[in-house]
Amino acid sequence: xxxxxxxWATRQISVQSPLREDWMDDPLYYTEPYVRSIDPxxxxxxxxxxxxxxxxILKRALLTxxxxxxxxxxxxxxxxxxxxxxxxxENTEIFLDALVREGEALLKxxxxxQSTHNTISSLIAIDVxxxxxxxxxxxxGISFECALLDAFLQLKNEQIATALVGAHDEMTPNCFVLLKxxxxxxxxGNGFSGETAVxxxxxxQWRENALCRLREVAFLYRPGKxxxxxxxxxxxxxxxxxxxxIDAVMIGNNGREENDRIYRENCPILFPGKKLLRYKxxxxxxxxxxxxxxxxxxxxxxxxxIPAHLFINAGNxxxxxxxxxxxxxxxxxKNHSFILLSACGx
Amino acid sequence: xxxxxxxxxxxxxxxxxxxxxxxxxxxxxxxxxxxPLRYLDTVHTxxxxxxxxxxxxxxxxxxxxxxxxxxTRTSLMGMLAxxxxxxQASLHGKTGLRIALVSGTTVGGMDKSERHYxxxxxxxxxxxxxxxxxxxxxxxxxxxxxxxxxxxxxxSTACSSAANAIITGASLLQDGRTDVAIAGGCECIxxxxxxxxxxxxxxxxxxxxxxxxxxxxxxxxxGAGYLVLETGESVRKRNVKPLCRLSGYANTSDAFHQTAxxxxxxxxxxxxxxxxxxxxxxxxxxxxxxxxxxxxxxNDLTEGIAIQxxxxxxxxxxxxxxxxxxxxxxxxxxxEAVISLLALQHNFIPVNLNFSTPMSxxxxxxxxxxxxxxxxxxVLSNSFGFGGNDxxxxxxxx
Numbered sequence: 179x180x181x182x183x184x185x186w187a188t189r190q191i192s193v194q195s196p197l198r199e200d201w202m203d204d205p206l207y208y209t210e211p212y213v214r215s216i217d218p219x220x221x222x223x224x225x226x227x228x229x230x231x232x233x234x235i236l237k238r239a240l241l242t243x244x245x246x247x248x249x250x251x252x253x254x255x256x257x258x259x260x261x262x263x264x265x266x267x268e269n270t271e272i273f274l275d276a277l278v279r280e281g282e283a284l285l286k287x288x289x290x291x292q293s294t295h296n297t298i299s300s301l302i303a304i305d306v307x308x309x310x311x312x313x314x315x316x317x318x319g320i321s322f323e324c325a326l327l328d329a330f331l332q333l334k335n336e337q338i339a340t341a342l343v344g345a346h347d348e349m350t351p352n353c354f355v356l357l358k359x360x361x362x363x364x365x366x367g368n369g370f371s372g373e374t375a376v377x378x379x380x381x382x383q384w385r386e387n388a389l390c391r392l393r394e395v396a397f398l399y400r401p402g403k404x405x406x407x408x409x410x411x412x413x414x415x416x417x418x419x420x421x422x423x424i425d426a427v428m429i430g431n432n433g434r435e436e437n438d439r440i441y442r443e444n445c446p447i448l449f450p451g452k453k454l455l456r457y458k459x460x461x462x463x464x465x466x467x468x469x470x471x472x473x474x475x476x477x478x479x480x481x482x483x484i485p486a487h488l489f490i491n492a493g494n495x496x497x498x499x500x501x502x503x504x505x506x507x508x509x510x511x512k513n514h515s516f517i518l519l520s521a522c523g524x
Numbered sequence: 525x526x527x528x529x530x531x532x533x534x535x536x537x538x539x540x541x542x543x544x545x546x547x548x549x550x551x552x553x554x555x556x557x558x559x560p561l562r563y564l565d566t567v568h569t570x571x572x573x574x575x576x577x578x579x580x581x582x583x584x585x586x587x588x589x590x591x592x593x594x595x596t597r598t599s600l601m602g603m604l605a606x607x608x609x610x611x612q613a614s615l616h617g618k619t620g621l622r623i624a625l626v627s628g629t630t631v632g633g634m635d636k637s638e639r640h641y642x643x644x645x646x647x648x649x650x651x652x653x654x655x656x657x658x659x660x661x662x663x664x665x666x667x668x669x670x671x672x673x674x675x676x677x678x679x680s681t682a683c684s685s686a687a688n689a690i691i692t693g694a695s696l697l698q699d700g701r702t703d704v705a706i707a708g709g710c711e712c713i714x715x716x717x718x719x720x721x722x723x724x725x726x727x728x729x730x731x732x733x734x735x736x737x738x739x740x741x742x743x744x745x746x747g748a749g750y751l752v753l754e755t756g757e758s759v760r761k762r763n764v765k766p767l768c769r770l771s772g773y774a775n776t777s778d779a780f781h782q783t784a785x786x787x788x789x790x791x792x793x794x795x796x797x798x799x800x801x802x803x804x805x806x807x808x809x810x811x812x813x814x815x816x817x818x819x820x821x822x823n824d825l826t827e828g829i830a831i832q833x834x835x836x837x838x839x840x841x842x843x844x845x846x847x848x849x850x851x852x853x854x855x856x857x858x859x860e861a862v863i864s865l866l867a868l869q870h871n872f873i874p875v876n877l878n879f880s881t882p883m884s885x886x887x888x889x890x891x892x893x894x895x896x897x898x899x900x901x902x903v904l905s906n907s908f909g910f911g912g913n914d915x916x917x918x919x920x921x922x
Contacts (some may be wrong), residue, residue: 183533211727258777262659262680263657263660264658266682272717273719273720274634274637274638274641274716275641277716278638278641279642282566282567282715282719282722283567285719285720285722285723287723287724287783288722290717290719290720290723291720291724291782291783292782293720294680294682294909294910295629295630295659295680295681296680296682296909296913297782297909299681299777299913300777300782300909301911303777303779303911303912304779304781304782304912307779308777309776309777309778309779309790309791310776311775311776311795312681312694312775312776312777312911312913313679313681313688314679314680315677315678315680316658316660316678316679316680317659317660317663317676317677317678318658318660318661318664321660321678327701328692328695331695331696331698331701332695335698336545352645355644356644356645357654359644359648359651359654360651362657364778367589377817397675398665398674399664399673399675399676400673400800401672401674405674410554438822453800465658499633512664516860517533
């Protein structure tokens with residue numbers, strides 16, 4: 179008998195107020211194309227040498243991991259699984275820039291040592307002396323789904339009892355310039371480019387303060403005609419759920435036509451008549467933004483309400499009483515994913 | 525109920541050869557692929573390397589794709605190895621199967637980025653390369669070459685990436701998320717990590733000497749290695765012949781340091797123990813260990829101690845084939861999985877080249893004597909990465 183999987187705690191540092199869910203009622207709105215996260219005052223949490231030694235992405239990852247571990251009392255998660263589209267960009271850039279501009283003679287190891295994608299997961303493991311499963315997924319816009327599925331399968335099949343799953347991407351000014359060139363970010367009419375830092379603690383048991391249940395995760399690469407529909411039906415069936423049960427579908431609209439068009443085409447076929455929710459108007463675009471989307475959906479399920487500003491279609495007020503939120507994400511119309519979250523119940 | 529996971533195909537490209545056959549021959553003849561630098565444009569010509577002996581243009585021709593295609597060296601090597609693995613497993617055309625590609629890489633498209641970075645910053649001439657810089661792009665290029673894949677995932681855990689990809693592939697199969705999984709990794713040598721490793725002072729100016737008292741660092745290598753994994757049910761349904769079973773696997777964390785391993789090799793010890801547990805094998809049943817064995821002072825000491833802690837006085841034969849291929853970093857877990865399987869299939873133990881003086885701290889010495897026939901039933905392969913990402917895989921004869 180497979181275990182049920184619960185989301186016990188989740189904390190974020192993003193362009194919204196850090197470590198709090200103020201965005202539910204007092205969201206911050208941005209008009210500029212490039213926005214960096216609001217970092218908390220790290221002096222309150224870390225000794226000065228830690229603050230100096232770690233770049234932004236690492237400080238954010240460490241602090242959010244501390245918070246969810248404290249809140250759940252899980253000091254040594256059985257698995258630490260990180261998603262990051264681009265990894266430790268700042269450290270990579272510093273080393274690369276020096277290599278390109280100054281040549282190969284004068285380089286120093288400091289930034290190279292913290293440039294690999296798995297620096298984040300390793301840092302957390304080193305910090306809490308955690309010898310368990312430790313891995314990192316770096317696959318564009320579904321990095322987070324890959325990490326979540328890994329944790330979900332291990333929890334469901336009782337290989338582990340707890341997992342820390344994180345989604346982390348930083349966006350440096352130079353990286354923004356580069357990704358603007360490719361068309362991914364920063365064009366007129368688009369939503370803004372944000373940064374992601376979210377850590378979630380998942381467990382194989384119900385507990386009092388859990389946010390929601392993680393029912394299923396599925397993703398597909400370049401689905402053919404009918405494949406998405408089939409995948410969705412299978413996912414709902416696996417979860418003993420049907421489309422009628424779903425209160426709302428959260429999607430990754432970001433104002434970029436190439437992106438939004440795919441949702442516009444697929445949503446009426448996949449989820450006819452369903453209310454659609456958004457999250458990138460709050461958190462911006464980044465490779466692992468879906469981690470923040472799932473965070474937002476989980477908070478709604480915990481608080482049993484969906485604030486009006488999350489609804490894409492105008493005319494919806496705040497919705498009370500929420501049982502099931504389906505999460506649908508796609509990246510460049512190549513990677514598509516579904517995640518089903520349900521209110522806890524016992 | 526755990527399902528048996530079988531390997532039904534494998535593909536490899538490295539300094540020792542561009543396919544299984546060349547690799548097998550080089551291993552049997554104890555012929556290294558490590559040589560002076562030839563393809564990478566760097567000032568550091570003092571370091572011998574394990575380069576794949578083909579230019580990007582030559583690899584394009586091997587793949588029948590235009591040399592003008594926007595591609596990275598990492599993905600070219602990945603495409604070649606995946607193609608070979610798919611062929612061996614008779615996977616082509618419309619299969620009607622759900623096939624996953626789980627690939628490990630860390631440098632991704634850095635070979636192009638380090639060449640064109642200033643253009644990236646200043647103009648639009650090299651935008652196509654920006655779009656294929658990230659790790660996921662590399663996997664998707666490989667997937668699109670055959671067009672067979674309905675799931676793609678990318679793992680990036682530095683030097684254990686490919687081994688962890690194999691674990692993820694197995695996990696997808698265990699839960700019935702896919703019918704077949706192609707898993708492994710690919711990585712080309714870049715100036716970026718050659719220089720990075722140089723700043724850490726872990727590159728040997730001579731051919732590397734794993735497990736030698738006077739070892740002086742690693743030689744960087746490049747390549748790709750992939751396995752085709754499937755369940756017994758799929759093997760029967762497709763009527764293919766399994767090469768072996770992936771009987772055990774484990775991923776643990778050393779939780780010690782970002783770039784150094786712990787003195788007592790705790791992470792390495794745990795990964796080997798847990799893999800044995802998963803395979804339901806006693807340490808004494810392992811016939812050969814294909815070690816991570818980079819040739820750095822730190823790794824070989826730590827790994828050696830961990831091996832002694834797990835296997836006690838009866839250490840099975842150990843060798844590091846990085847003395848043939850160089851350290852192929854993110855690809856290493858895949859390249860060495862294929863090498864381990866070739867050893868298992870052909871009943872021989874690849875020797876550990878360049879060894880002369882035993883390490884004072886260890887009770888065992890690596891295999892140096894060429895023997896034509898050593899019956900093997902169970903082989904263990906280690907891959908350890910930056911950050912203490914330790915992974916062990918066990919392959920068993922069916």
